[in-house]
Amino acid sequence: LAKTTQPISMDSYEGQEVNITCSHNNIATNDYITWYQQFPSQGPRFIIQGYKTKVTNEVASLFIPADRKSSTLSLPRVSLSDTAVYYCLVGDGLDTGRRALTFGSGTRLQVQP
Amino acid sequence: DAGVTQSPTHLIKTRGQQVTLRCSPKSGHDTVSWYQQALGQGPQFIFQYYEEEERQRGNFPDRFSGHQFPNYSSELNVNALLLGDSALYLCASSSGVTGNTIYFGEGSWLTVV
Known part of the structure; x- marks a missing residue:
């Protein structure tokens, strides 16, 4: 399994854009990159997934350079409710609903007013 | 459409006892995975069930077992x-369709005293 490295914590203020970078130097050719968000006392929630270049949805954007050895989750104009732990995961093989997810320790984002 | 539901939400057990946690997957999903999340850590994969059989297993002892119903x-x-089994136990629901998103329940908090 490709190992991921991401900052332990980040601080931001409401209205700012937050970029969380994840390193995954050993990513395999058919691995996808997925980000989850977890609020205290809740299960992780899928945010975004990508393979290469840029993916955008209503919540976030995911930037993946050509070498795919890193990725950046971008949260536009964060609010207090974006305070959570964000996990970067790299898939083991094809992206199917039956893969066992490997979580690291995540990045704890604290948004201040 | 109900999401992933877990019960009970909280429970306290004594060392040496046995515990059973329950999970109902999201409608249309046939695969259930279980994760253990210790305080301050990311979720760790325990095992996965589909077609009423254990299909994958993480690095957990035989004390951890499961079942899937029809x-x-x-x-x-x-x-x-x-005591070290004290954690948040998360159920994840999915299907075998390629690219299918994995959904988590809100978890069951187990405290062992």
Whole structure:
């Protein structure tokens, strides 16, 4: 399994854009990159997934350079409710609903007013 | 459409006892995975069930066992509880369709005293 490295914590203020970078130097050719968000006392929630270049949805954007050895989750104009732990995961093989997810320790984002 | 539901939400057990946690997957999903999340850590994969059989297993002892029923719901059983089993137990629901998103329940908090 490709190992991921991401900052332990980040601080931001409401209205700012937050970029969380994840390193995954050993990513395999058919691995996808997925980000989850977890609020205290809740299960992780899928945010975004990508393979290469840029993916955008209503919540976030995911930037993946050509070498795919890193990725950046971008949260536009964060609010207090974006305070959570964000996990970067790299898939083991094809992206199917039956893969066992490997979580690291995540990045704890604290948004201040 | 109900999401992933877990019960109970909180429970306290004594060392040496046994516990059973329950999970109902999201409608249309046939695969249930269980994760253990210790305080301050990312979730760790325990095992996965589909077609009523254990299909994948993480690095957990045999004290951890499970079952899947014909309606796709699942149970996680832990025998001979240890203090270190205190954690949030998460159920994840999915299907075998390529690219299918994995959904988590809100978890069951187990405290072993």
